[in-house]
Amino acid sequence: MLTTNKRCRPQAVSLTDFIGGTTLKNNQTTERLLAASRTIWEGYLTHPFVQGIADGSLAVDKFRFYLLQDYLYLFDYAKVFAQGVVKSREPEVMRTFAAYVESILGGEMNVHRGYMKRLGITEEQAETVKPSISNLSYTAYMRAVAAEEGPAEIMAAVLSCALSYAYIAKWIVANYPDAEKHAFYGEWVQSYASEGYAAENVRLTDLMEHLTAGYSEHQLQRLTDIFVDCSRYEAMFWDMAWNGAM
Numbered sequence: 024m025l026t027t028n029k030r031c032r033p034q035a036v037s038l039t040d041f042i043g044g045t046t047l048k049n050n051q052t053t054e055r056l057l058a059a060s061r062t063i064w065e066g067y068l069t070h071p072f073v074q075g076i077a078d079g080s081l082a083v084d085k086f087r088f089y090l091l092q093d094y095l096y097l098f099d100y101a102k103v104f105a106q107g108v109v110k111s112r113e114p115e116v117m118r119t120f121a122a123y124v125e126s127i128l129g130g131e132m133n134v135h136r137g138y139m140k141r142l143g144i145t146e147e148q149a150e151t152v153k154p155s156i157s158n159l160s161y162t163a164y165m166r167a168v169a170a171e172e173g174p175a176e177i178m179a180a181v182l183s184c185a186l187s188y189a190y191i192a193k194w195i196v197a198n199y200p201d202a203e204k205h206a207f208y209g210e211w212v213q214s215y216a217s218e219g220y221a222a223e224n225v226r227l228t229d230l231m232e233h234l235t236a237g238y239s240e241h242q243l244q245r246l247t248d249i250f251v252d253c254s255r256y257e258a259m260f261w262d263m264a265w266n267g268a269m
Contacts, residue, residue, distance in 0.1 A: 050228050050229075050231075050232055051232070052231055052232055052235040052238070052243065052246065053182070053228045053231055053232065055243065055247060056179065056182065056246065056247055056250040056251075057186075059247045059250065059251050060183070060250060060251050060254040063251070063254045063255060063257075063258055064187060064190060064254065066258055067187060067190070067191055067257070067258065067261065068191065068194055070258075070261045070262075070265070071265055072085065072089070072261050072264050072265040073191055073195070073261065076195065076202070076208045076211060076212065077195045077198065077199045077202055077212075078199060078202075079202070079205045079207070079208055081208065083142075083207070084267075085264065085265060085267065086138075086207075086208070086264075087142055087144075088264060088267050089264035090135055090138050090139065090142070091139075091144070091149055091152045092152075092154065092155055092158050092260075092263065092264065093135065093260075094132065094135045094139070094149050094152075095149075095150075095152060095154045095158060096154075096158055096161070096162060096260075097127055097128075097131060097132055097135070098128075099162035099165070099166060100127060100162070100165070100181065100184065101123075101124045101127040101128050102166060102169070103165045103166060103168075103169045103177060103180060103181055104120050104121075104123045104124045104127065104177075104181060105120070105121075105124050106166075106169035106170065106177060107119075107120030107123075107169070107174050107177045107178070108120045108121050108124075110169075110173055110174050110177065111174045116174060116230065116233070116234070119226065119230055120174075120177075123181075123223075123227075126223065131214075134210065134211065134214045137210065138210070138211075141207075153269070155263050155268060155269045156268075156269065157256075157259045157260060157262070157263040157268065158260070158263065160256070160259075161253075161256040161259070161260060164180075164252065164253070164256065165180045165181070165253065168180045168249055174234050175231065175234040175235050175238070175242075175246060176245065176246060176249055178227070178230060178231045178234060178246075179231075179246040179247075179249040179250045179253070180249050180250075180253055181227075181253075182227060182228070182231060182250060182253075183250055183253035183254045183256075183257055184253065184257060185223075185224055185227055186224055186227075186228075187254070187257055188215045188220075189215055189216070189220055189221055189224055191215065192211075192212050192214075192215035192216035192220075193216050195212050195216070196212065196216045203216065
C-alpha cells in the first residue's frame with residue numbers, strides 16, 4: 024500500500040494530455056492504458072520516496088539502495104526490448120526495439136553509473152548485488168510477456184516504466200522549481216524531465232499505436248491488463264526503495 028505524504032498535495036496532472044512533456048495526439052491505445060492506470064500513477068506523486076527526491080530530503084542510503092536495484096532492473100528491461108527485435112517482422116520496428124537496447128545500456132544506465140561513481144560503487148560491485156523479490160517479480164513478469172507474446176504486448180510491458188518516470192520528473196519540476204538544481208538529486212530529475220527523454224517516449228507511443236492498428240477489443244484488453252500490472256509493479260518498486268525491502 025502506498026504511503027501518502029502530506030507535505031505536498033500534487034496538482035492535478037492529466038495523464039492523457041501530458042506525458043513526458045508532450046501532448047498526445049491520436050494515441051488511442053496509449054490513452055486507454057493511461058486511463059486504466061490513473062489511480063496507480065497518481066499514487067506515485069504522493070509516495071515518500073518521490074517526495075524526498077522532489078524536496079531533496081531523501082536519505083542518501085535509501086537512494087543508494089534504489090539505485091543499485093534499478094541498475095540491475097535495467098539489464099532485464101533491455102532484454103525485454105531485445106525480445107521485441109526477435110518477435111518483430113518489420114525491419115523498422117526491429118530497428119526501433121534494437122535502438123532502445125543501446126539507449127538503455129549506453130544511455131540511461133550512464134546516469135546510474137554517474138551516481139555510483141559519486142557513491143564509491145564500482146560496476147563490478149553493483150553487478151554482485153542481489154535483486155530484491157519485488158525486482159525479480161517485476162522483471163520476471165515482463166520477460167514472460169516478452170517470451171510468450173508479441174511486439175505490442177512487449178510494448179505494453181515496457182511503457183509503464185518509460186512513461187511514468189517522465190510523468191514523475193515533469194511533476195517534480197512543475198511543483199519544485201529548484202529540484203533540478205539540487206546538488207545530489209538534480210541530475211536524476213534533469214535526466215527524466217529532459218526534452219530528449221520526452222522525445223524518446225513519443226517514439227515509443229508512436230510505435231505502440233502502429234503495432235495496435237486494427238487490434239480487437241480482446242487484444243486491447245490484454246494490453247491494458249499488462250500495462251496496469253506493470254504500473255502496479257512500478258508502485259511496488261517505489262515501496263521497495265523506500266523500505267529497503269529485499
